[in-house]
Amino acid sequence: MSTLLYALGRWSYRHPWRVVVSWVVLLLIAGSAALLFMKGTDNTFSIPGTEAQEGIELLDRTFPQASGTSAQLVLVTADDTHVSDEPYATAIADAIGELSDLDGILAVTDPFDEMVSGMVSDGGEAAIVRLQFDGQTTDVPAETKTALQDIAADLRAELPEGSRVAMGGDLFSISVPSLSITEAVGVLIALFVLIVTFRSLAVAWFPLVSAIIGVGLAIALIFVSTAFASISSTTPMLAIMLGLAVGIDYALFIVARHQDQVRAGVDPEESAARATGTAGSAVVFAGVTVLIALIGLAFANIPFLTTMGIAAAVAVAIAVAVAITLTPALLGLAKGRVAGWGHRALSAGVGRKRKAAKRPNRWVMLVTRHPLVTTLAVVVGLGVLAVPASSLALALPNAGVQPLSSQARQAYDLTAEHFGPGSNGPLIMTGTIVTSTDPLGLMDDLAAEVEKVDGVKEVALATPNQTADTGLIQIVPETAPDDPATAQLVRDLRALAVELEDEYGVDLKVTGFTAVGIDISDRLGAALLPFGLFVVGLSLILLMVVFRSIWVPIKAALGYLLSVVAAFGVVAAVFEWGWGADLLHVTRTGPVISFMPIILMGVLFGLAMDYEVFLVSRMREDYVHASRARRGRAERATAIGAVRSGFTASARVVTAAAIIMFAVFAAFVPEGDSSIKPIALGLAVGIAVDAFLVRMTLVPAVMALLGDKAWWMPRWLDRMLPHFDIEGAAVERELSLADWPEPDTTAAVVAEDLAVSADDITVFRGVALRVEPGESLIVTSSDARTSTALLLAIAGRLEPTEGRLRVAGHLLPGRAPWVRAHVGVASLAGADDPVAELRDAVRGGTRLVVVDGADAIAPGPERDRAAAVLRDAAPVTVVAAASDPAAAQSLLAEARRPHADVLDLDRSTSTLTPEVNA
Incomplete structure (x- = not known):
C-alpha cells in the first residue's frame, strides 16, 4: 500500500494540473447529472418486517383512503367565541370546499360531522380539519403543499383579530435540513486553525480545497x-x-508531514511522495475504519439508515481519494513554498538536514509523571459526564421539535394545548373482519375494548371499509407521539390485540406514523448492543494488526467507549434535561432522533481510530528505534521516553485536526435542523472528549503505567494476524535500499541473505543469487517444496521473512502487487497440459517467468513444444526449479538457453556455484 501511494504521490506532484482538472471535471459532470436526474429526497420512514409496516401495507390494499399521509388545519377562535359561531363556521366550510378540490387529497374531515368525534375541543374554542392524502409524504405534489399553506394564510386573514390558524400534521412533521451562515463560520474557524498550524496562507487553503471538492462530488452523487x-x-x-470534517483532516495529515520534511531539507517532490506514502497510508487505514463502521449501520436492518450509512461512506471514500491525489497535486503547484513563516526550505543535498530535537511536551511530561492520578481523574470525570445518558430517550423527529416560527410547530402546539398532546400522533388499529356477520357491531365492540386500555384518551373513529372486509380504529393517546408512555401504549395495545383475536377472531395490528416511529426506535435500540460489539471487536482486531500489541487495542477500545457514553451524556443533558438548551437554540426538550446513537458510535469510532493511529504509531516507532539502539534491551524508562517523544512529535497535528473537526461539527448545532442538532452536538463533544481527554491524556498515562508491557503480544497471535504498513515502513525500506545492489541495477533477479519461514519452520535461509535479463537459473533441492518456495518468493506470491530481494528493479515484499502482475508462473509437475501452462505463463510479453517442475516433461514431442514456447518468448528470463537439474538444463538447451546456472539449496546457501557468484 505505502509503496503504491508513494508512486501515486510522486506522479500527482509532477502532473498537478492533470489531477486538479480531472477532479474539477468529475465534479462538473456529477453536478450536471444531479441537476438533470435528481428527484428530491424522501422523508418517508419505513421498516420492513414490523407490525406497523404490515398494518400500513394492509391499509394500502383494503383501506387506501386511510393508508396515506395526513395533515390537519388547526383553528383557534378569539376569546369568548365558539367555532360554530359566525364567521368561523362559514369560513371553515369554505376552507373545506377549497381543500377538497386540491390534487392528491382523498378526504377532508369536517369537524362538525356527527360520524366523527374529537375534532372540536371540549370548550368549543378550537377545531381540527383533518386531511387524508393518496400516498405517503413524497407522493404529495409540491403544488398541493403550497396550496395548503396558502389556504391557511387566507383563512387566517379572513378571521377576526386574535384568531389563530396553522397547517400541520404528518405531512409537515419532518423539516428539510438546510445550510446556514453558522456552518460557514465553522469552515472559517478551520481555516484559521490551518493558518496557525502551517504558518502559511497558501498551504492553509489546501485541506479546505480538497475537502470542498470531495464534499461537492459526494453530494452531487447522492442527489443523482x-x-x-x-x-x-x-x-x-x-x-x-x-x-x-474528514476531508480537511485527511489532507491536513499529509500536508503536515510534507511541511515537516521540507523544513528538514528534503526535496519537495521527494517529500510529497514520502508524505503520501507514509501519512497517506494512515489516511487510507483511518478511512477504511470509518467506511466499515458506517456500512455497519446495516446491522439495524432499517433501509433508510442503511442508505444513510452507505451515502456517508461514499463521502468518506471520496475524501480519502481526494486527499491522496489532489493534496500532492496542490503541493506540486506550491513547489518549495510550503515551509511557512519563520522557516527556510532547505534543498536536498545543499542544506543541512535538521534533526527533530524537540523538547518533550509539557503536558505529556505532567501526565506521565503522575499516570495513576491522571487515569483515575479522566475515568471518573467522564463517568460523571456520562450520568445523564441513563435518561436518554429516542424517537423519530416530529413537528414539535421544529422552530417556533414554523407553521407545523404552531399547529403542533395548538393541537396539544386544546386537544391534548396525543392528538398530534393518533394510532391506528386495523385488521381483516371479512368473517364477521355484523361489521358495525364488531367495530363498536372492539372500540369499547380499546378504550379501557390505560393511556387511551378516546377512540376517534371505529369503522369498517366500504366492502366490510377491513376494520379501522383510530385511537388518540393521552401522551405526545415522542413520549415514552406512548411507546408503552403501543406495546399494551399489541398485547390486547392477542386477547381480541382469541375473543373476536380478528387479528389487529397497531400502525400509523407514530407507531412506525416507535418501531424504528425499538429496532435501533435493540441494534445498539450488536453494533457496539461489532465496532469494539473491529477496533481490537484492527489495532492489534497495526500495533502488534494486546494492551494498546484494549486501552483504545475502552477509551472509545468512554468517549461515546460521555457524548451521550452531554446530548441527554441538553436535549432531555434542558441544560444549555436556550444557548444552543433547542426549541423543545425531549427524546432525540432515533438513529443518533448508532450514527454517533459509527462515525466517532472511525475518528477515534484516526487519533489513536497518529499518536500511538509515533510512540511505537520511537520505542522500536530506541529498543534497536539498545540491541533489543527495552525497559520501562525506554518505553516512557518513547511515549513522550512520540506524543511531542504528533501532538500538533492531532490538536489541529481535533479543533477543526470540533468546529465543523459544532457549527451545525446552533442553527441546525432538529434532526441534525443532537448528532452534531454528540459528534462535537465526542471529538473533543476523545481527542483531548482520552487520546492526549488517558492514553499516555496508561502507556506510562504499562511501560514496555504495552507492546507485548503472544507469538502465536503475531503469526496469525496479517501485517498492515500503517506508517509507510515499505517506503522507508525502499528509500534506504534505493542503491542496492548498485545504483540503476540491471539485474532481473537479485537476492541477498534471503529466507522464508512458515510456522516456526525455516524453509530456506541465506540464499544469495543474481540473474541478468535473458539469462536462466535452475534451482534444485532434495525437498521440492524448498525450491518451490524460492520460486514463489521471486514471483511475489510468497513473502520473504528475512533478507533482500529485488525483481525487475522492484523491491519485495513492498512491490509484490506489481511483481505478481508482471512475473509469469508455470507449475508443470502434475499439470494436465504442461505446454498450455507454460504458454499461459509467458503470455502478454512477460519478461520473467518462473517454472516449477522443469524436469517433469519427458523427452519427446511434448518437451519439444515446451522448448518452442520458451524459445519464442525470448528474451524472457527463466528461473526454474527441478529435482533433476540435468533434465531441466536439457529443456533450456532445446530452448536455446545452454548456459543455465544451478543453485543447490541443499548446500550452504551463502556459497553458490561459481557461475552464480560470478
Whole structure:
C-alpha cells in the first residue's frame, strides 16, 4: 500500500494540473447529472418486517383512503367565541370546499360531522380539519403543499383579530435540513486553525480545497442516486458534515508531514511522495475504519439508515481519494513554498538536514509523571459526564421539535394545548373482519375494548371499509407521539390485540406514523448492543494488526467507549434535561432522533481510530528505534521516553485536526435542523472528549503505567494476524535500499541473505543469487517444496521473512502487487497440459517467468513444444526449479538457453556455484 501511494504521490506532484482538472471535471459532470436526474429526497420512514409496516401495507390494499399521509388545519377562535359561531363556521366550510378540490387529497374531515368525534375541543374554542392524502409524504405534489399553506394564510386573514390558524400534521412533521451562515463560520474557524498550524496562507487553503471538492462530488452523487433510490433529507447534511470534517483532516495529515520534511531539507517532490506514502497510508487505514463502521449501520436492518450509512461512506471514500491525489497535486503547484513563516526550505543535498530535537511536551511530561492520578481523574470525570445518558430517550423527529416560527410547530402546539398532546400522533388499529356477520357491531365492540386500555384518551373513529372486509380504529393517546408512555401504549395495545383475536377472531395490528416511529426506535435500540460489539471487536482486531500489541487495542477500545457514553451524556443533558438548551437554540426538550446513537458510535469510532493511529504509531516507532539502539534491551524508562517523544512529535497535528473537526461539527448545532442538532452536538463533544481527554491524556498515562508491557503480544497471535504498513515502513525500506545492489541495477533477479519461514519452520535461509535479463537459473533441492518456495518468493506470491530481494528493479515484499502482475508462473509437475501452462505463463510479453517442475516433461514431442514456447518468448528470463537439474538444463538447451546456472539449496546457501557468484 505505502509503496503504491508513494508512486501515486510522486506522479500527482509532477502532473498537478492533470489531477486538479480531472477532479474539477468529475465534479462538473456529477453536478450536471444531479441537476438533470435528481428527484428530491424522501422523508418517508419505513421498516420492513414490523407490525406497523404490515398494518400500513394492509391499509394500502383494503383501506387506501386511510393508508396515506395526513395533515390537519388547526383553528383557534378569539376569546369568548365558539367555532360554530359566525364567521368561523362559514369560513371553515369554505376552507373545506377549497381543500377538497386540491390534487392528491382523498378526504377532508369536517369537524362538525356527527360520524366523527374529537375534532372540536371540549370548550368549543378550537377545531381540527383533518386531511387524508393518496400516498405517503413524497407522493404529495409540491403544488398541493403550497396550496395548503396558502389556504391557511387566507383563512387566517379572513378571521377576526386574535384568531389563530396553522397547517400541520404528518405531512409537515419532518423539516428539510438546510445550510446556514453558522456552518460557514465553522469552515472559517478551520481555516484559521490551518493558518496557525502551517504558518502559511497558501498551504492553509489546501485541506479546505480538497475537502470542498470531495464534499461537492459526494453530494452531487447522492442527489443523482435519488433518481433510483430513496434518500432521506438528513442524508446529504450528514454527508456534508462528515465529508468536510474528514476531508480537511485527511489532507491536513499529509500536508503536515510534507511541511515537516521540507523544513528538514528534503526535496519537495521527494517529500510529497514520502508524505503520501507514509501519512497517506494512515489516511487510507483511518478511512477504511470509518467506511466499515458506517456500512455497519446495516446491522439495524432499517433501509433508510442503511442508505444513510452507505451515502456517508461514499463521502468518506471520496475524501480519502481526494486527499491522496489532489493534496500532492496542490503541493506540486506550491513547489518549495510550503515551509511557512519563520522557516527556510532547505534543498536536498545543499542544506543541512535538521534533526527533530524537540523538547518533550509539557503536558505529556505532567501526565506521565503522575499516570495513576491522571487515569483515575479522566475515568471518573467522564463517568460523571456520562450520568445523564441513563435518561436518554429516542424517537423519530416530529413537528414539535421544529422552530417556533414554523407553521407545523404552531399547529403542533395548538393541537396539544386544546386537544391534548396525543392528538398530534393518533394510532391506528386495523385488521381483516371479512368473517364477521355484523361489521358495525364488531367495530363498536372492539372500540369499547380499546378504550379501557390505560393511556387511551378516546377512540376517534371505529369503522369498517366500504366492502366490510377491513376494520379501522383510530385511537388518540393521552401522551405526545415522542413520549415514552406512548411507546408503552403501543406495546399494551399489541398485547390486547392477542386477547381480541382469541375473543373476536380478528387479528389487529397497531400502525400509523407514530407507531412506525416507535418501531424504528425499538429496532435501533435493540441494534445498539450488536453494533457496539461489532465496532469494539473491529477496533481490537484492527489495532492489534497495526500495533502488534494486546494492551494498546484494549486501552483504545475502552477509551472509545468512554468517549461515546460521555457524548451521550452531554446530548441527554441538553436535549432531555434542558441544560444549555436556550444557548444552543433547542426549541423543545425531549427524546432525540432515533438513529443518533448508532450514527454517533459509527462515525466517532472511525475518528477515534484516526487519533489513536497518529499518536500511538509515533510512540511505537520511537520505542522500536530506541529498543534497536539498545540491541533489543527495552525497559520501562525506554518505553516512557518513547511515549513522550512520540506524543511531542504528533501532538500538533492531532490538536489541529481535533479543533477543526470540533468546529465543523459544532457549527451545525446552533442553527441546525432538529434532526441534525443532537448528532452534531454528540459528534462535537465526542471529538473533543476523545481527542483531548482520552487520546492526549488517558492514553499516555496508561502507556506510562504499562511501560514496555504495552507492546507485548503472544507469538502465536503475531503469526496469525496479517501485517498492515500503517506508517509507510515499505517506503522507508525502499528509500534506504534505493542503491542496492548498485545504483540503476540491471539485474532481473537479485537476492541477498534471503529466507522464508512458515510456522516456526525455516524453509530456506541465506540464499544469495543474481540473474541478468535473458539469462536462466535452475534451482534444485532434495525437498521440492524448498525450491518451490524460492520460486514463489521471486514471483511475489510468497513473502520473504528475512533478507533482500529485488525483481525487475522492484523491491519485495513492498512491490509484490506489481511483481505478481508482471512475473509469469508455470507449475508443470502434475499439470494436465504442461505446454498450455507454460504458454499461459509467458503470455502478454512477460519478461520473467518462473517454472516449477522443469524436469517433469519427458523427452519427446511434448518437451519439444515446451522448448518452442520458451524459445519464442525470448528474451524472457527463466528461473526454474527441478529435482533433476540435468533434465531441466536439457529443456533450456532445446530452448536455446545452454548456459543455465544451478543453485543447490541443499548446500550452504551463502556459497553458490561459481557461475552464480560470478
